[in-house]
Amino acid sequence: MTLRVLLAGGGSGGSSAPVLAVAQELRRRGECEFLYVGTSTGPERELVESLHIPFRSVSTGKLRRYWDVQNLLDLIRIPLGLAEAVAVVRGFRPQVAFAAGGFAAVPPLLAANLLGVPTVVHQQDVEPGLANRILAPFATRITVTFPSSLSHFPRHKTRMTGNPVREEVLKASPGEAGSLFGLEPGIPLVLATGGGTGAVGLNQLVAGAAPSLTPTTQLLHITGRGKSMPAPAAGPRYRQLEFLAEGMGHALAASTLVVSRAGLSTLTELAALGKPSILIPMPGSHQNANAALFAREGAALLLREAELDSERLAGTILGLMADTARLEEMADRARALMPLGAESRIADEIVAVARG
Numbered sequence: 001m002t003l004r005v006l007l008a009g010g011g012s013g014g015s016s017a018p019v020l021a022v023a024q025e026l027r028r029r030g031e032c033e034f035l036y037v038g039t040s041t042g043p044e045r046e047l048v049e050s051l052h053i054p055f056r057s058v059s060t061g062k063l064r065r066y067w068d069v070q071n072l073l074d075l076i077r078i079p080l081g082l083a084e085a086v087a088v089v090r091g092f093r094p095q096v097a098f099a100a101g102g103f104a105a106v107p108p109l110l111a112a113n114l115l116g117v118p119t120v121v122h123q124q125d126v127e128p129g130l131a132n133r134i135l136a137p138f139a140t141r142i143t144v145t146f147p148s149s150l151s152h153f154p155r156h157k158t159r160m161t162g163n164p165v166r167e168e169v170l171k172a173s174p175g176e177a178g179s180l181f182g183l184e185p186g187i188p189l190v191l192a193t194g195g196g197t198g199a200v201g202l203n204q205l206v207a208g209a210a211p212s213l214t215p216t217t218q219l220l221h222i223t224g225r226g227k228s229m230p231a232p233a234a235g236p237r238y239r240q241l242e243f244l245a246e247g248m249g250h251a252l253a254a255s256t257l258v259v260s261r262a263g264l265s266t267l268t269e270l271a272a273l274g275k276p277s278i279l280i281p282m283p284g285s286h287q288n289a290n291a292a293l294f295a296r297e298g299a300a301l302l303l304r305e306a307e308l309d310s311e312r313l314a315g316t317i318l319g320l321m322a323d324t325a326r327l328e329e330m331a332d333r334a335r336a337l338m339p340l341g342a343e344s345r346i347a348d349e350i351v352a353v354a355r356g
Helices: 014-030 046-050 071-090 103-114 132-138 147-152 174-181 200-213 248-254 264-273 288-294 310-322 326-336 343-356
Strands: 003-006 032-038 056-058 097-098 119-123 139-146 158-162 189-193 220-221 240-243 257-260 275-279 300-302
Touching: 003 014, 003 071, 003 103, 003 220, 003 343, 014 032, 014 046, 014 097, 014 119, 014 264, 014 310, 014 343, 032 046, 032 071, 032 103, 046 056, 071 103, 097 103, 097 343, 103 132, 119 132, 119 343, 132 275, 139 147, 139 343, 174 248, 189 200, 200 220, 200 240, 200 310, 220 248, 248 264, 257 264, 257 310, 264 275, 264 288, 264 326, 275 288, 275 310, 288 300, 288 326, 300 326, 310 326
Parallel strands: 003 032, 003 097, 032 056, 097 119, 119 139, 139 158, 189 220, 189 257, 220 240, 257 275, 275 300
Antiparallel strands: none
């Protein structure tokens, strides 16, 4: 019997990556029919369509905790998105709906609940964001990455599972990255990324550090769409790309060190591949707790954007790259922090809820 699953989330790659990892696991188990509901402008569409999953977008307002003129427009977008999502869910007739946070998950999962469809919500980060706080009371089941997150949700319907990893990351090849990105053999690679939507502050720091890094390293810089920037005198060992879908796993696998924001999807992939990292969390966000956990466990080095300039970042990167023993220890600690197999455990919960 075909299992019909509504998948939701977007606005960033971070909220869609674990959803797609679980979809891959469900697909391995048997006949499934998926529909993914996301945003019209986020990077999730490319990730979803690379797995040949049908995609629909609905209107959605971003759930901001600060004043912005867009908040006024979002007062219109949110109910419009809910109405659109109700029509999508009614047409698809899913047996269960699944999301892993992000503002784009709210309309489709609330619509599913309104239509009597059971829902599973996954909490990636150490601290729940506003989207999951809204969805949790309506969820049939909640899964979490860390034991410390259990206290934020009703215990009777919450399970600890860890965080899923996409198949293409687990099977990624450093050799494939060499041919994809024109890497020089034998020269260590630093990968810098601000996530699917990019991060201007981080991009400026990395681009400014590039000329100091490229005499001894290669630097692959994922800027986010529309956020590329000049890096004078960086030379041919510095390469910018706006976004990677299928190739991101290969880039991670080939890297010696990763410089990144601290979204939990990225951190989970770093842990799965055993990659040491320098984390520069988004200021004033839930990423601070994620980065602090990895730093406390010795899996990453935590730096604050407000205290950084490009010269200090370059010096920190070069210092770590020269300390092979520390890089190996950070890699081992990262692997130990995030056990594999979460996609299977979450798939078990989804199937149980669908049959419930």
